[in-house]
Amino acid sequence: MAMTKEKDKLKVEMLDLFYGANHALKKINIKIPANNIIAFIGPSGCGKSSLLKCLNRMNDLVSNAVITGLVTLDNNDIYDKKQDVTQLRRKVGMVFQKPNPFPKSIFDNVAYGIRISGEKNKQKITDIVEDSLKRVGLWKEVENRLFDSALALSGGQAQRLCIARTIATQPEVILMDEPTSALDPISTQVIEELILELKESYTVVIVTHNMQQAARISDITSFFYLGEIIEVNPTHKLFTTPENKLTEKYVTGRFG
Amino acid sequence: MVEIQKKRIPWNLIKDKLFLSIILVLSFLILVPVIWILGYIFYEGFSYVNWSLLIGDERNGGILNAIVGSLIMVIVATLFAVPVGVLAGIFLSENKQSRFAEIIRVLVDVLQGVPSIVIGIIAYVWIVLPLKSFSAFSGALALSIIMLPVIIKNTEESLKLIPGLLKEAAYSIGAPYHKVIIDIVLPACLSGILTGILVAIARVFGETAPLLFTAFGNPDLQFSLFKPMEALPPLIYKYASSPDTDMIHKAWAASLILAVIVLILNISTRLVIKKLKR
Ligand SMILES: Nc1ncnc2c1ncn2[C@@H]1O[C@H](COP(=O)(O)OP(=O)(O)OP(=O)(O)O)[C@@H](O)[C@H]1O
Ligand SMILES: [Mg+2]
Numbered sequence: 001m002a003m004t005k006e007k008d009k010l011k012v013e014m015l016d017l018f019y020g021a022n023h024a025l026k027k028i029n030i031k032i033p034a035n036n037i038i039a040f041i042g043p044s045g046c047g048k049s050s051l052l053k054c055l056n057r058m059n060d061l062v063s064n065a066v067i068t069g070l071v072t073l074d075n076n077d078i079y080d081k082k083q084d085v086t087q088l089r090r091k092v093g094m095v096f097q098k099p100n101p102f103p104k105s106i107f108d109n110v111a112y113g114i115r116i117s118g119e120k121n122k123q124k125i126t127d128i129v130e131d132s133l134k135r136v137g138l139w140k141e142v143e144n145r146l147f148d149s150a151l152a153l154s155g156g157q158a159q160r161l162c163i164a165r166t167i168a169t170q171p172e173v174i175l176m177d178e179p180t181s182a183l184d185p186i187s188t189q190v191i192e193e194l195i196l197e198l199k200e201s202y203t204v205v206i207v208t209h210n211m212q213q214a215a216r217i218s219d220i221t222s223f224f225y226l227g228e229i230i231e232v233n234p235t236h237k238l239f240t241t242p243e244n245k246l247t248e249k250y251v252t253g254r255f256g
Numbered sequence: 257m258v259e260i261q262k263k264r265i266p267w268n269l270i271k272d273k274l275f276l277s278i279i280l281v282l283s284f285l286i287l288v289p290v291i292w293i294l295g296y297i298f299y300e301g302f303s304y305v306n307w308s309l310l311i312g313d314e315r316n317g318g319i320l321n322a323i324v325g326s327l328i329m330v331i332v333a334t335l336f337a338v339p340v341g342v343l344a345g346i347f348l349s350e351n352k353q354s355r356f357a358e359i360i361r362v363l364v365d366v367l368q369g370v371p372s373i374v375i376g377i378i379a380y381v382w383i384v385l386p387l388k389s390f391s392a393f394s395g396a397l398a399l400s401i402i403m404l405p406v407i408i409k410n411t412e413e414s415l416k417l418i419p420g421l422l423k424e425a426a427y428s429i430g431a432p433y434h435k436v437i438i439d440i441v442l443p444a445c446l447s448g449i450l451t452g453i454l455v456a457i458a459r460v461f462g463e464t465a466p467l468l469f470t471a472f473g474n475p476d477l478q479f480s481l482f483k484p485m486e487a488l489p490p491l492i493y494k495y496a497s498s499p500d501t502d503m504i505h506k507a508w509a510a511s512l513i514l515a516v517i518v519l520i521l522n523i524s525t526r527l528v529i530k531k532l533k534r
Binding site: 117 | 432439
């Protein structure tokens with residue numbers, strides 16, 4: 001592994017994941033370069049969310065999950081015994097498939113991550129909260145009720161709040177699991193623009209069922225099928241001249 | 257198709273109505289004895305509640321020593337039982353699979369089935385014998401042991417209701433374990449935990465047996481935890497079995513006061529829970 005280029009932010013080598021007897025990910029190899037957007041596509045249940053959760057060790061919470069292989073962030077093994085998992089998750093943030101706001105106020109939802117990372121300056125926290133809510137296009141809708149419960153938000157608003165909560169902590173990598181599947185077209189566009197903007201300073205991994213979305217925003221696309229990565233290529237190439245027959249069938253919608 | 261559906265609708269409506277009426281009748285049946293008991297206590301006790309009863313201890317014809325004793329022992333018992341019970345409940349819900357948790361779960365079930373008099377005897381052996389004196393402290397300890405299983409079970413159950421998604425969210429922004437529990441999980445199920453504590457308190461407010469060999473009773477108003485202390489349930493027991501009608505009247509009055517204290521506690525906790533939910 002001496003050949004590693006500096007640029008690879010995340011690297012997965014020969015990763016296998018079992019949920020009990022279910023072999024959910026098989027011999028996964030993938031490199032994720034810094035300041036890129038990489039999209040995971042593939043049919044339901046093929047392991048996209050599972051791989052995402054291996055990248056910030058959320059699978060530690062699943063009691064019957066067993067992982068073998070290597071995952072590195074900036075060339076450091078994240079499954080190393082010495083790895084501080086909370087520190088890792090501050091660097092590798094995550095937006096979930098289902099919106100999951102805390103039963104706290106809108107403000108506190110976004111501020112929570114900043115506070116636990118040790119920031120005490122109230123003005124600074126307020127500024128970051130406002131900025132984060134503006135970037136996800138939620139500010140105008142909630143600026144008059146920042147201190148109301150976040151549980152009263154609509155599904156799409158809650159999802160944008162969760163994205164704001166994640167970017168507020170300024171991670172280095174952001175994992176997004178179908179972040180726009182519950183959003184209307186306008187909010188989707190706001191989020192897509194945000195993701196493109198995030199690329200300047202962060203690395204983004206996004207799972208999506210929306211092929212146009214993958215084509216619009218990602219630099220690299222990776223096609224999953226039954227727990228395996230079938231093809232990883234620059235997005236333009238994967239969608240126009242795929243190397244694999246399965247990929248071609250999937251992206252042209254002739255799958256089955 | 258359309259015809260079949262048309263025929264079915266009235267039947268379903270009738271079944272719904274029937275089901276609803278059965279539920280209403282049954283819940284009414286439960287209500288009847290409760291209201292009857294409370295009404296009876298009120299009817300028998302109200303005319304005997306007076307100032308001299310409330311401000312004097314037994315030597316002066318009142319029951320203040322028992323009211324104060326009950327409050328002190330229940331408060332001390334709650335101070336013991338709540339931290340231990342809530343922490344144990346958190347442990348059980350966080351470690352669903354572990355062997356150790358399984359053992360604790362069985363022990364808690366066993367503890368819940370132990371008759372309260374036995375717990376009183378245990379407190380007698382552990383505390384009263386070594387200290388060579390009956391004491392409010394030993395009574396409070398016995399009460400807290402009775403409270404524990406109720407609080408543990410209730411905390412565990414209400415924590416189990418917290419969706420995994422919520423904890424995932426907290427972990428995903430780098431919250432350490434203790435922060436996830438304190439900042440996210442506990443506030444989300446605070447009302448459930450409080451309800452469990454309330455049920456436990458209401459239960460021990462009415463306990464007589466565990467106090468017989470521990471707090472023992474004391475006709476004087478006193479505040480020391482290391483001296484014998486009176487409580488309402490043993491006092492009611494003592495007075496109600498006396499041949500003196502005046503004593504029996506006082507027993508009814510004391511019963512009413514006990515019921516009112518528990519009721520006030522209940523209503524105020526419910527108000528607090530409602531406030532918290534908002
Ligand atoms: N916590 C878990 N415990 C056990 N099995 C799981 C768990 N999470 C996922 N799986 C299994 O792992 C496989 C991959 O699931 P995963 O959620 O990664 O799919 P996905 O590609 O994200 O699908 P979708 O597009 O529907 O979200 C599935 O067979 C699923 O049942
Ligand atoms: Mg998924």
